[in-house]
Amino acid sequence: MPLNIAILASGSGSNAQAIIDKAAAGVLDVNVCCIICNRPGAGVIERAARAGIACVVLDHKAYPDRESYDRAVVQHLQKYDARLVVLAGYMRLLSPVFLDAFSGRVINIHPALLPSFPGVHGGADALEYGVRISGCTVHFVEEKMDGGPVIIQAAVPVNPGEDVDDLMQRIHAMEHRIYPQAIQWLAQNRISVWGREVHVAPGSAVATVPDGQWLVYPPLEEGF
Numbered sequence: 684m685p686l687n688i689a690i691l692a693s694g695s696g697s698n699a700q701a702i703i704d705k706a707a708a709g710v711l712d713v714n715v716c717c718i719i720c721n722r723p724g725a726g727v728i729e730r731a732a733r734a735g736i737a738c739v740v741l742d743h744k745a746y747p748d749r750e751s752y753d754r755a756v757v758q759h760l761q762k763y764d765a766r767l768v769v770l771a772g773y774m775r776l777l778s779p780v781f782l783d784a785f786s787g788r789v790i791n792i793h794p795a796l797l798p799s800f801p802g803v804h805g806g807a808d809a810l811e812y813g814v815r816i817s818g819c820t821v822h823f824v825e826e827k828m829d830g831g832p833v834i835i836q837a838a839v840p841v842n843p844g845e846d847v848d849d850l851m852q853r854i855h856a857m858e859h860r861i862y863p864q865a866i867q868w869l870a871q872n873r874i875s876v877w878g879r880e881v882h883v884a885p886g887s888a889v890a891t892v893p894d895g896q897w898l899v900y901p902p903l904e905e906g907f
């Protein structure tokens with residue numbers, strides 16, 4: 684049985700698309716049961732329609748506080764029987780109302796190597812700081828923003844003179860590989876968390892040979 688996952692997004696949805704594509708290709712063993720978007724007009728809504736995936740648009744501005752909004756989101760997630768919640772450019776902090784309902788079952792992707800450069804401008808902040816290596820991180824979500832246990836990270840070099848758009852394009856390309864990979868490990872029940880340490884049990888797939896300037900750990904497997 685494929686794992687039922689819900690994707691929450693606020694923007695263009697390129698990560699949502701990467702997940703949808705890997706699932707459609709039969710590489711990722713999940714069923715995207717719904718996409719929830721808090722911003723009417725966001726690109727991800729069109730992507731959901733094209734893929735024939737149920738999309739719920741819930742404008743957070745219509746709710747008096749974070750808790751009542753999260754309660755509405757949780758109701759939809761339960762209605763669609765989501766077992767894993769995948770935040771993909773979802774620009775909202777989650778309240779305990781949400782995290783208690785899906786404890787240990789919410790993951791996020793961040794465009795920097797956590798714990799460096801948390802926050803909404805992590806990618807740009809790293810470049811501005813002058814780091815020589817940046818990247819992206821998939822992690823479990825806890826109440827502290829960008830603070831939960833790390834599942835997988837990709838490192839990419841920062842090229843001399845590169846602007847933020849160029850760097851982010853290369854980071855996004857790696858996001859689109861490590862996010863589906865992390866979800867696949869969860870779908871295969873191969874992830875265990877010991878305190879802050881995340882362990883990935885060995886599987887049968889062979890490791891991907893690096894096809895560019897990047898380092899991913901734990902290694903990407905065939906298909907990702």
Ligand code: GRF
Nearest residue numbers: 694695696697698772793794
């Ligand atoms: C990504 O850079 C992700 O790391 C961050 O938000 C961005 C979402 O991009 N959390 P997209 O909407 O998936 O294209």
